[in-house]
Amino acid sequence: MSGLLAITMRTREQKPEPSERPRLVREIKEGLKLTLQHPPLRAILAGDAISLSLAMFQTMLLVFLDREIGLQPSGIGLVFSGMGCGALLGSLLATRLAKRVGQGPVIWMAPLITCPLTALMPLARADWSVCAAAIGLVALSLVGVIRVVAQSSLRQALTPDRLLGRMSATARFFSWGGIPLGGLLGTVSGSAIGAAGMTLSALPAFLSPLRRPPRP
Numbered sequence: 001m002s003g004l005l006a007i008t009m010r011t012r013e014q015k016p017e018p019s020e021r022p023r024l025v026r027e028i029k030e031g032l033k034l035t036l037q038h039p040p041l042r043a044i045l046a047g048d049a050i051s052l053s054l055a056m057f058q059t060m061l062l063v064f065l066d067r068e069i070g071l072q073p074s075g076i077g078l079v080f081s082g083m084g085c086g087a088l089l090g091s092l093l094a095t096r097l098a099k100r101v102g103q104g105p106v107i108w109m110a111p112l113i114t115c116p117l118t119a120l121m122p123l124a125r126a127d128w129s130v131c132a133a134a135i136g137l138v139a140l141s142l143v144g145v146i147r148v149v150a151q152s153s154l155r156q157a158l159t160p161d162r163l164l165g166r167m168s169a170t171a172r173f174f175s176w177g178g179i180p181l182g183g184l185l186g187t188v189s190g191s192a193i194g195a196a197g198m199t200l201s202a203l204p205a206f207l208s209p210l211r212r213p214p215r216p
Contacts, residue, residue: 031166040158041167043208044107044151048175053197055182057118069126079134086138090145103150108205110147114140115198140198154210 035041065071065079098106117136124133159167205211 027166028169030163031170034159034163035167035170038158039209040104041155041171043204043210044155045171045174046204047107047111047151047201048171049178052178052182052185053201055179056186056197059183059186061121064121065130069124069130071130079137082134082138083141086141087145090142091149093142094146094149097146098150098153103154104205104210106150107147107154107210108202110143110150110202111198112202112206114143115201118198119196 035045062076065076071079101109114136118140120129120133120136124130155167155171156164
């Protein structure tokens with residue numbers, strides 16, 4: 001499906017002409033300088049770094065559902081499929097919600113509203129409570145994708161075209177670089193602390209100019 005949709009794009013972007021010979025170290029410095037000195041970009045970066053808590057949570061989720069709750073493989077599959085469906089629905093609602101609420105508020109409101117629901121999973125038992133916890137994970141995936149779309153769009157709007165690649169590389173280094181660390185910490189701390197950390201990822205954006213919708 002992704003490949004078929006990509007084929008339908010008819011617009012071809014012009015390749016920019018490099019002004020001088022590219023130098024890797026200098027370009028890395030430019031990406032870091034832009035991202036760390038720009039308040040909204042810095043707030044998004046800090047929130048993504050704290051989001052290593054998501055890796056902490058997900059690392060223990062499969063083990064918890066199997067060993068503590070005793071779900072069969074089909075039940076575990078339903079939980080993860082529900083999260084995938086929530087993410088798909090979030091991608092369809094992202095643009096409409098960002099226009100109504102504003103990209104900045106969406107970025108900090110999303111984890112503040114849905115991440116506390118993930119604490120229902122560590123509290124769940126082998127009864128109806130696991131269904132309620134699974135619904136919380138669906139909400140997490142739905143709003144999480146809305147947040148990703150909003151902050152990715154905002155970052156691109158705030159970044160000069162020639163620095164888009166460097167800004168994106170800096171952002172992904174910090175956000176994806178925390179995933180292995182989050183996985184290791186998850187085996188020690190468990191899912192409950194991961195849920196708390198995900199909720200705290202709203203703070204950098206809330207305390208920055210993103211609290212109000214910025215004008216690119």
